Amino acid sequence: MKDDEKRIWAERVVRAVNLTFPDPKFENWHLIARIMPHALICAGFIDEWDFEFEDAALLLNQAGVYQYHWAEYEEAEKLYTRALAIYEKSLDSEHPDVALSLNNLAQLLQDTNRLAEAEPLMRRALSIDEQSFGLNHPNVARDLNNLAQLLQATNRLAEAEPMMRRALSIDELSFGENHPKVARDLNNLAQLLQDTNKLAEAEPLMRRVVEIVLRFTHDTSHPHPHLQAAIENYASLLQAMGNSDENIRSIISELGRCFNLSGQMDTEPSPELRAVIEQVMRDPSKIEEIGERLKQEDPALLLELVEWIKRQQQK
Numbered sequence: 001m002k003d004d005e006k007r008i009w010a011e012r013v014v015r016a017v018n019l020t021f022p023d024p025k026f027e028n029w030h031l032i033a034r035i036m037p038h039a040l041i042c043a044g045f046i047d048e049w050d051f052e053f054e055d056a057a058l059l060l061n062q063a064g065v066y067q068y069h070w071a072e073y074e075e076a077e078k079l080y081t082r083a084l085a086i087y088e089k090s091l092d093s094e095h096p097d098v099a100l101s102l103n104n105l106a107q108l109l110q111d112t113n114r115l116a117e118a119e120p121l122m123r124r125a126l127s128i129d130e131q132s133f134g135l136n137h138p139n140v141a142r143d144l145n146n147l148a149q150l151l152q153a154t155n156r157l158a159e160a161e162p163m164m165r166r167a168l169s170i171d172e173l174s175f176g177e178n179h180p181k182v183a184r185d186l187n188n189l190a191q192l193l194q195d196t197n198k199l200a201e202a203e204p205l206m207r208r209v210v211e212i213v214l215r216f217t218h219d220t221s222h223p224h225p226h227l228q229a230a231i232e233n234y235a236s237l238l239q240a241m242g243n244s245d246e247n248i249r250s251i252i253s254e255l256g257r258c259f260n261l262s263g264q265m266d267t268e269p270s271p272e273l274r275a276v277i278e279q280v281m282r283d284p285s286k287i288e289e290i291g292e293r294l295k296q297e298d299p300a301l302l303l304e305l306v307e308w309i310k311r312q313q314q315k
């Protein structure tokens with residue numbers, strides 16, 4: 001096959017895989033796991049033939065989101081960086097897709113402790129989205145949240161707080177008071193208030209976080225991925241406020257009873273998660289093997305494991 005024909009077929013494959021690539025949401029991860037090998041082959045085609053069309057950038061970005069969620073940061077960064085370069089060439093530099101790509105790369109840089117590299121990307125994304133959508137759009141709230149968390153991480157709390165409050169206000173108006181994105185905003189603001197010793201102000205916000213994830217768990221009959229983290233954060237705040245262990249257990253149990261979920265209010269890992277943790281503790285060298293197995297068989301349990309590891313690292 002001649003090079004021109006190879007290029008044509010490579011482009012067709014990239015476009016076809018992009019069309020079939022699911023939205024990288026939690027509920028689609030089992031589907032994405034099956035198509036990821038094809039997406040990575042396409043990433044090779046994109047580099048080999050220097051493709052610079054939007055579908056190529058979208059596929060790279062979506063695949064990068066999936067790898068980012070599994071903490072495959074080195075691989076995700078390559079995909080994010082290439083996607084951003086294509087978007088900047090194929091679109092206007094102020095296009096919203098450029099802002100999304102900037103945000104994804106910036107979050108990865110923050111998670112890998114490259115805050116100085118991440119900040120200008122976040123500020124640029126915020127500027128683009130404010131110009132594109134106006135000051136009260138959910139994308140702007142997302143950008144504000146990301147930038148505020150970076151500012152918090154660099155101890156610029158006075159600058160971070162009004163951004164978090166603005167993001168919360170936008171998302172409450174956009175999605176309603178009980179949306180998971182509102183829970184995220186409330187948690188971020190409550191954590192910042194706790195860091196500045198405004199515990200009484202943080203408590204009702206953190207309580208609302210627990211109520212939102214409990215409502216999700218009750219309504220869907222599936223535990224919210226951040227249920228355990230929300231309970232642990234609230235318990236930690238109550239402890240910092242001087243509550244006894246017995247009083248904390250009573251407060252948290254009462255919240256569970258309000259949603260008929262008393263059995264899910266334990267701050268300890270679930271039996272299923274505990275079994276996986278024990279496997280990892282017995283032989284830490286098998287963590288990648290265990291992760292790959294769970295990715296195929298039980299993505300929800302793998303997410304629980306990832307969240308548990310993150311919480312242990314923060315302690």
